[in-house]
Amino acid sequence: MTVALAIVLAALTVPALLINLYFTALMLDRWPRLRHGLGALFTTCGADTSSCAIVVKTPYARLFGGAPNVYVGIIWNVALLGLALRWMVTGAGWWCRGRTCSWRS
Numbered sequence: 001m002t003v004a005l006a007i008v009l010a011a012l013t014v015p016a017l018l019i020n021l022y023f024t025a026l027m028l029d030r031w032p033r034l035r036h037g038l039g040a041l042f043t044t045c046g047a048d049t050s051s052c053a054i055v056v057k058t059p060y061a062r063l064f065g066g067a068p069n070v071y072v073g074i075i076w077n078v079a080l081l082g083l084a085l086r087w088m089v090t091g092a093g094w095w096c097r098g099r100t101c102s103w104r105s
Contacts, residue, residue, distance in 0.1 A: 006087035009080060017077035023070045027056045 022038040025031045039049045055061060062068055086092070 002087050002091050006084040009087070010084040013077050013080045013084065017074065017081070020070045020073040020077060023052065023056050023061075024068075024074065026053045027061070027068055027070065 018038060018041075022035065022042065025035045025038070039052075042049050056068075056070075061070075063072065
């Protein structure tokens with residue numbers, strides 16, 4: 001059961017990580033092949049990427065200290081992938097029965 005949850009977590013985290021990498025590439029104005037490839041992928045999925053380069057450079061795309069939101073997103077996604085990997089390797093995780101939850105290793 002834990003391995004299945006880990007696979008679901010990883011499957012949901014990878015697209016979010018790709019989105020964060022795309023916005024990072026736009027913000028830094030680097031990695032043109034990555035930008036083009038991810039932009040084409042997102043356009044295929046129906047996303048409108050025409051205004052992304054403008055939005056990522058506004059003050060609304062930054063946290064309180066001025067750090068870009070995508071940096072926190074990348075850290076969060078890598079942490080979630082690490083958690084999913086740990087669950088796959090160890091099989092440990094939270095188990096809930098009724099209203100009681102406990103950690104099983």
